[in-house]
Structure formats: structure tokens, C-alpha cells
Amino acid sequence: MHSRSTYTSRxxxxxxxxxxLLPGKNCKECGEPTCMAFALKxxxxxxxxxxxxxxxxxxxxxxxxxxMKGAGLNG
Numbered sequence: 001m002h003s004r005s006t007y008t009s010r011x012x013x014x015x016x017x018x019x020x021l022l023p024g025k026n027c028k029e030c031g032e033p034t035c036m037a038f039a040l041k042x043x044x045x046x047x048x049x050x051x052x053x054x055x056x057x058x059x060x061x062x063x064x065x066x067x068m069k070g071a072g073l074n075g
Contacts, residue, residue: 013070015039021063023054042067049073 018039025035030051032038041047049055049071055064 013043013067015043017070018042018067021067022052023060023063025054027054029053 015036016039019036022035022039026033030038030047030053032041032047032051038047038052042049049064049067054060055067
């Protein structure tokens with residue numbers, strides 16, 4: 001009899017889904033040249049969401065929470 005181990009993985013976000021929720025200003029404040037580059041690195045765990053300072057403003061709060069929920073993070 002085989003024993004199967006189970007684990008819970010976080011949800012998979014697609015870069016385009018994240019990109020659509022980002023401010024889209026390509027401000028480079030996060031250190032990336034574009035919001036799309038930021039989205040790709042975020043999805044690949046190469047940087048943290050907190051690098052996008054605009055997402056932490058009231059204007060983008062809803063989008064930030066959607067990204068966090070999609071990534072399985074608590075907000």
C-alpha cells in the first residue's frame with residue numbers, strides 16, 4: 001500500500017493577472033523597468049509585493065488585496 005503525502009501549495013498567479021492589478025505607471029520605484037517586469041518577478045518569488053509602493057496607497061488598496069488573496073497571503 002502506497003502512502004501519499006499531501007501538502008498545501010499557495011495559489012498560482014499568472015503574471016498578466018498581476019500586471020492588470022498593478023498601478024501601470026512604470027515608475028521604476030520598485031527597481032524594475034516596467035510593471036510587467038515587476039509582475040513577472042513577483043510571480044516567480046524574485047521580489048516582494050511591498051516593493052511596489054503605489055499598491056500601498058488608498059487608491060490601489062483593493063488591487064493590492066486582490067493580489068495578496070491570489071497569492072494566498074493574508075492582508
